[in-house]
Amino acid sequence: MRLVVVGGVAAGTKAAARARRVNPHLKIVVYQEEPEPSISECGLPYLLSGTVEGRRRLVARTPQEFARSGIRVLVRHRVEELEPDRKRLVVRDLFTGATFEDRYDRLILATGARAKPLAVEGSHLEGVFNLRFLTDADRILDHLRRHRPSRALVVGGGYVGLEVAENLRLLGMEVTLVQRPERVATAYDPEISRRIEDHLREHGVEVRTSAEVEEFRGAGRVREALVSGERVRAELVVAGVGIEPETTLARRAGARIGTTGAVWTDRHQRTSLPEVWAAGDCVQTRNRITGEPAWVPLGDTANQMGRVAGTNAALGEDVEEFPGVLGTGIFKVFDLAAGKTGLSEQEAKRAGLEAVAAGIESRSRAGYYPGAGRVLLKLVAEKGSGRLLGAQALGPGADKLTDVCATALWGGLSCSDLVNLDLAYAPPYGPVLSPVIQAATVLQRRLSQPPK
Amino acid sequence: MRLVVVGGVAAGTKAAARARRVNPHLKIVVYQEEPEPSISECGLPYLLSGTVEGRRRLVARTPQEFARSGIRVLVRHRVEELEPDRKRLVVRDLFTGATFEDRYDRLILATGARAKPLAVEGSHLEGVFNLRFLTDADRILDHLRRHRPSRALVVGGGYVGLEVAENLRLLGMEVTLVQRPERVATAYDPEISRRIEDHLREHGVEVRTSAEVEEFRGAGRVREALVSGERVRAELVVAGVGIEPETTLARRAGARIGTTGAVWTDRHQRTSLPEVWAAGDCVQTRNRITGEPAWVPLGDTANQMGRVAGTNAALGEDVEEFPGVLGTGIFKVFDLAAGKTGLSEQEAKRAGLEAVAAGIESRSRAGYYPGAGRVLLKLVAEKGSGRLLGAQALGPGADKLTDVCATALWGGLSCSDLVNLDLAYAPPYGPVLSPVIQAATVLQRRLSQPPK
Incomplete structure (x- = not known):
């Protein structure tokens, strides 16, 4: 019996580990596009300032460590096609560029979420980054080392934007945070957002709400941004304007997509495809308070969903249930929780x-x-x-x-x-x-x- | 309508304040035996080391402050008799020694708990203390100032004993903690107690479990103790061997006493006496897990019970209910929670x-x-x-x-x-x-x- 897991961050590796524990006879293969599996993505902002010392600390388990517990993790491998009828996959080896076929008995989709593209002219310039994967952090750190920028622009006032603003400020940079809505942390009520903004300003971050980044300018490398018509110097840009579920593979395979745009599953993390489960940031769940469908891409939830999907896929039975979420979250910005x-x-x-x-x-x-x-x-x-x-x-x-x-x-x-x-x-x-x-x-x- | 509250620490003052809020037309009188009302007794151990600076910080509200919200607090007044049939009280003014009569329409008993006596020969010696009231802390601080003891004996390994041991150690004293049971913090499981003991030892406290204090010796002032047959030098002794509900007045008035030895009330904090409610450390409640009667004398619970008793007594109706306790508690000892x-x-x-x-x-x-x-x-x-x-x-x-x-x-x-x-x-x-x-x-x- 062969279990294939597509995606090797939080949900995928948790599902694989759980499946291994529940069913020692399974063959388990994890395909992961990025060069390392099992990344603690929530730690990325802290890598920028050196608060977390060394990227190695964010790799919870290496492929070698997974191999020791009988889980084969193939990094730099992208699953490009999924044929549920024939239980067949097409996989691209990103090292060689070649594709090959694989088969599965049971499959877990844990394709995660990707950064929303920044639809701004000049986003291609050197020095303009997202911060989603460890490789993004590598690129930003490299830019910091090589160009020692002193002015940074952070686009987006959600969790990631706020954490990045703090960590760049800790490096001594001048930081401007640009937020399109009228306040930061819009999941909170306005009076809470105001206090967060006050705290950012007390720590020297320039906060510009109801503001739009219209263009990045520079000769090859970013030098300034046009923010609501005004020129703002910026030698580094980090965008955190949200993420969206990575459902390309699921959609192409004909899996049902939920109203939130994420992959639909039942409470046992089964998708609409036979013998295919899903877990993590690519999946839609339910808000326990409203009863409505919800898409809440967070690391702890991904782990919990992964555990449920791993158990059920390993046994091929609806043993565990994921009961939905409350939308609980927390972030730190400077001294404020x-x-x-x-x-x-x-x-x-x-x-x-x-x-x-x-x-x-x-x-x-x-x-x-x-x-x-x-x-x-x-x-x-x-x-x-x-x-x-x-x-x-x-x-x-x-x-x-x-x-x-x-x-x-x-x-x-x-x-x-x-x-x-x-x-x-x-x-x-x-x-x-x-x-x-x-x-x-x-x-x-x-x-x-x-x-x- | 006259509401009399007997006892002015946590439950009594909370009940009075709540009754005032709920019913602005009540006359409210609080009798309190100790010289100050509204003492944060949980802070007493920290007063010894100076972690809490100044006794004034532990007085949440003075009689003058209570007076401003229309609550008359009479300190150094002990209620000695309660005649429920005639709704009459006999009160002793401890300043003058004289007694007088008072009457009430409704009454709240919040007589609290007292330290269990240390049944050890030599307990009368100077330098042997309990730590229950602010006046006890005053006496210990006075002893510390006048005699600068360098060796202390703490009797009892519950919350108070552990906190006192820490605070005396912070003063640089050599501290021996004597505990009759085979381990400290007996409300916890043995493996937890062991870790607490290890932590105490790491911080230089000598911990003697399964040990008994047999005698205190000294010429007027304590100089040593006999602990399980062995002589231990001690120029200061603080006993925290537990507390017991103060029910003298309630018993004499014929109130029903629960199986735990504390005053029985129903869920609305009504005692068996007409128009008499009770709250705080003198009262028995219910453990929500076992369903059994429980006596859990803690400051937060006392406040919550006080609120319920205050509301119900103020309105003369069964409006609020106290649903029982879980026995939740926490303590800090050195760096350990x-x-x-x-x-x-x-x-x-x-x-x-x-x-x-x-x-x-x-x-x-x-x-x-x-x-x-x-x-x-x-x-x-x-x-x-x-x-x-x-x-x-x-x-x-x-x-x-x-x-x-x-x-x-x-x-x-x-x-x-x-x-x-x-x-x-x-x-x-x-x-x-x-x-x-x-x-x-x-x-x-x-x-x-x-x-x-």
């Missing part, structure tokens, strides 16, 4: 839910204990039922507050449950009543009041 | 539950991100149902892991829920799959296997 789970107030209203919200400011430790910082927590709940819909946290301990709220969402808890939650208290770890309890208390009051 | 929620493996077995456990070691950050530390997480679940029963966490981020598991317990989640939990991931905040998910994955495998 910003975490979110579930829906923002705006998202809840857009989803047609009657949402009530409460934001509080509290401390990350008991007020009298040294080192206490200010933390903000905003909770969103459904009017009437009081069901928690989402949370956003900002400041020290935002990771803890986000995870507590994510777990509460997972358990379907309501605001009144949160008020009496029995959380861990000691002075070094929080105020006597957790910000979660404090915010829930305010929100509960608001839920029981008629709107003004 | 140890958190726990629900049942330990030992406790689960003692409660007659068929428990399966899994402990893992993981990282507090992505492995490649600087500053990652090792963290241990142990999960306990019920065989068959897979229902989570408890968690213990040790190391950096133990507070987060404990709170996530506490929230999962609150929501009645099972091990298979935890495996796919959507938690917040970014390299500075954890490994790609949270230790909770990692441990649940191992535990799930163990749950589905027949016992060896």
Whole structure:
């Protein structure tokens, strides 16, 4: 029995490893286009500043290490065709350029996501980069070493853009961040975005929102950009304007594509093709709060989906189920942590839910204990039922507050449950009543009041 | 309408403040035996080392501040009698020694807990202290200033004993910790206790378990102790051998006492006496996992109970409910955080539950991100149902892991829920799959296997 996995980053390698554990008799082959498998892509921004020392640290397992557990990983190999009827693949060896045929009994698609192209004139210039793969980071690092740019332009104010802005600033560069929407981190509510922008500015990043990059200019190498009609010097450009699911192979093979544009699967990660499962950034899942299809390309989710796909594909049975996501995420920018789970107030209203919200400011430790910082927590709940819909946290301990709220969402808890939650208290770890309890208390009051 | 609150620390002041908010027309009087109300007692150990600078920082609100929100707080006043039939109190003014009568329409008992007496010969000697109230800390600080002891003996290896040992060590003292049971932190499983003991020893604390303090000796002032037959020099002794509910007044008034020895209330914090509610460390509640009566005297729980009692007493109606506790707690000792929620493996077995456990070691950050530390997480679940029963966490981020598991317990989640939990991931905040998910994955495998 031969299991082929297409894609060797988070979901693909996790699926292969899991399949190996579940079924020791499988032959397992992983095809990976990039030169290394099992890359921790979330660490790429930190490689730029040297916060993470050495690219080798981001390679979780080498092909040799996979081989030791009986998983054959072929890097620089692109699967170009998939014929589900004949269970046949066409694979291109990117070293030699030659193609060959392979066959499978079961297949897992883990083709991931690719950077959205930057549709700007001059994007071909030297010094204009995406940051999606380790090879992108290699190219940026090479550019940094050779040209020692002092002014950088970061395009995009999502997670990647913000992290890249920080890491370039840590190198001492002057950094301008250009964001087309009217604020950064648009998954968050506006008052949270504002605070993130303030923090960026306090750390010397020039933030330009509602701004458009119109052109890159330079003689071979980028020298400046035209941003909403204004010339901005830029000797390095890193674009993080979003990613999109890599579904070329799946589409060509006739797999059903979901409404989000990502590959459709059932809850067992089975695609519409026989004996083909899918996992990771190329796959559509379900938002547990709205019940709607969702595409949430994140490393932890990819690992979890990979585990489910790996188990089920290895056994050829619907053993495990992936229950959907909450859209939980977190990022750090300079000294600020910003975490979110579930829906923002705006998202809840857009989803047609009657949402009530409460934001509080509290401390990350008991007020009298040294080192206490200010933390903000905003909770969103459904009017009437009081069901928690989402949370956003900002400041020290935002990771803890986000995870507590994510777990509460997972358990379907309501605001009144949160008020009496029995959380861990000691002075070094929080105020006597957790910000979660404090915010829930305010929100509960608001839920029981008629709107003004 | 006159509301009297007996006790002015966490539960009492919270109840009073909440009653004021809910019912602006109440007359509210708080009687408090100690000279200050609203003390953050959890901060007391940190006062000894100067980590918390100045006792004033531990007084959350003064009587003057309470007065401004229309709450009369009378300190150094002890309520000595309670006649529920006549709704009458006898109060002793500890300044003058005189008693007077007061009446109430509704009453909240928040008499707290007192330190268990140390039944050791020589406990009366100068230099032998409890650490329960701010006045105890005052006395210890005075002793430190006047006698500059260099050797301290801490009796008791629970939260308070461990925190005191750390704080005395931070003053440069030689510290011996004596614990009667065979290990410290007995609420945790043995392998966790061992690590805590190792950590204490690494920080220069002499830990003596299965040891008994038999006598304190000295001429007026303590000079040495007899510990299991051996003489140990000690110029300062701090005992933290546990606390017990202060129920003298409640018992004398005929209130029902629970099986744990604390005051019985219903879920609305009503005692068996008419128009008398109770909250905080003097009250028995319910363990949500076992369903059994529980007495868990902790500051956060006291605040939550106080809120419920305050609302219900203010309105004279059963509006809010206190749903019980999980027994969640955390403490810091030197650089180690140890958190726990629900049942330990030992406790689960003692409660007659068929428990399966899994402990893992993981990282507090992505492995490649600087500053990652090792963290241990142990999960306990019920065989068959897979229902989570408890968690213990040790190391950096133990507070987060404990709170996530506490929230999962609150929501009645099972091990298979935890495996796919959507938690917040970014390299500075954890490994790609949270230790909770990692441990649940191992535990799930163990749950589905027949016992060896």
